[in-house]
Amino acid sequence: MNIVAITSCPTGIAHSQMAAENLRTTAEELGHTVSVEVQGAMGTQDELTADEIEAADAVIIAADTSVNRDRFEDTPVVKGTVKDGVNDAEGLIRQAVELAGSGSTADVEAETGGDTPPESEPEAADEQQQLGGDPSKGLFARLKRFLG
8 A cells, every 4th residue: 555644743853753764664564655754843854746645545644733734635644643653653554544445535533552551461560561562663773773
């Protein structure tokens, strides 16, 4: 599936870049093609072309600022926050794929699972539990890949 995305935060220095990188790598892992435009105080990077937008099956907007949606008429849009793009890119992508598959051209707010506590039995007191999810997708790992 072809997806286009926009990430944007008020400064556009770190979080927008991290969300963009996470969307790119996660989409690739899931077998989708994605083009990501990053908007911030420094301007626009990797601006989406008319051809990329035309070929898109769905749009993801992971932004904490206002993003003009006029370019995406007749294409389903999933709107989340930059935090959603950093912490739950897979959830955003799955929602976009589901929305595109339904034939809808609606704009929907993202339903991410980041704030919902898991419904499971409490861990035994003597077992150690890893906090924060997959270390390869952590802040430092992403920054290292981005700057490396």
